[in-house]
Amino acid sequence: MIPAAFDYVAPSTVDEAVRALVEGGEDAKVLAGGQSLLPVLRMRLAAPTLVVDLSGLTELTGVHDDGDSLLIGAMTTHYEVQRDHLIREHAELLCLATKTVADPQIRHRGTLGGALAHADPAGDLPAPALALDAVMVCRGPGGTREVPAAEFFVGHFTTALAPGELLTHVRVPKLTGWGAHYEKFNRVSQAWSIVAVAAALKVSDGVVAEARVGLTNMGPTPVRARGVEEALVGEPATAEAITTAATRAAEGTEPGTDGNADAEYRAHLARVLTERAVTAAVNA
Incomplete structure (x- = not known):
């Protein structure tokens, strides 16, 4: 399909980009790579009156x-x-x-x-x-x-x-020296996550000193698995401790139901993937 007509500007500075957005109002959209915006434009799921292209702003790279x-x-x-x-x-x-x-x-x-x-x-x-x-x-x-x-x-x-x-x-x-892992579950390669888990841990003398665990697609926003983090910190970095902590992965989440999975299945995935991600991070 062909997008609806819109005006286009390619500012050379951040200040110019901000001014363009202000002048464009609510109907202005930012083009920052375009891999999400262009498909919805072509399907006319979005019809901005102005597109502000940031690709020339080298000050925003690196x-x-x-x-x-x-x-x-x-x-x-x-x-x-x-x-x-x-x-x-x-x-x-x-x-x-x-x-x-x-x-x-x-x-x-x-x-x-x-x-x-x-x-x-x-x-x-x-x-x-x-x-x-x-x-x-x-x-x-x-x-x-x-x-x-x-x-x-x-x-x-x-x-x-x-x-x-x-x-x-x-x-x-900076989390220098921390172990990290991202465990993603999807139906086919290169697809969106049905559920994914981002884990970063600092282990000292075999004990988890700090833990960070984030969940993908377990609610309308990303979620920190605070229960898992609390269960891990201060415990030995053993398989048993990780399995126990992972049972709290779905606490406080709001997983949705769609054509890929229902809420119960997503909660199950969160527990399984958290155990995998934390284990991999500990062994990284």
């Missing part, structure tokens, strides 16, 4: 060492994320999850910021961002502000971005 954290430009592609040596060393969970996104063609065009701002509950990057305690750096007409991932995802395909505001960078605390 990974930078920022002391205790990494500062990742929102327009950094999935391919660049999964290959970056700083991310592999200090935020491996993000690298592992990114490798599961769609196919190589999508990963070369899609961007980290685009995927996070899209806020698809079945998307593979929101849950790792939540588990890593990432912070979203946003720029709008009122200036720059930082929003923790726990407050950024507010609903189904909905974020805390205000009108006229852009996600410019993602700040990820």
Whole structure:
């Protein structure tokens, strides 16, 4: 199908992009890779009057060492994320999850910021961002502000971005030396997650010192498996302790029912995949 007619601008600075979004109002859309936007435009599930293309904003690309954290430009592609040596060393969970996104063609065009701002509950990057305690750096007409991932995802395909505001960078605390794993379950290769689990653990002298576990597609937003984290910390990193902790994976979640799975099956998957992901992270 052919998209409905729209105006198009390609700003050369972030400030120009913000002004364009403000002028475009509620009917403006951001093109940040386009791997999610273009299909819905072609199917006319979205009909913006203005598309603001961020592809020329090189200031929003790249990974930078920022002391205790990494500062990742929102327009950094999935391919660049999964290959970056700083991310592999200090935020491996993000690298592992990114490798599961769609196919190589999508990963070369899609961007980290685009995927996070899209806020698809079945998307593979929101849950790792939540588990890593990432912070979203946003720029709008009122200036720059930082929003923790726990407050950024507010609903189904909905974020805390205000009108006229852009996600410019993602700040990820360094978890150097932590074990990490992303366990994804889907019906066919390259499909969306039916359920997935993002796990990062710090093990010291055989005991779990810290644990971060995020769940994909277990509600309208990514979810931290707080019960699992509480059950793991302070316990020996043994198979028995991990199995016991994983039984709490579905606590506080709101899994949906659709053509791929019902809520009960998703809760079961969360327990099984959490055990696998945590075990792999401990042994990483």
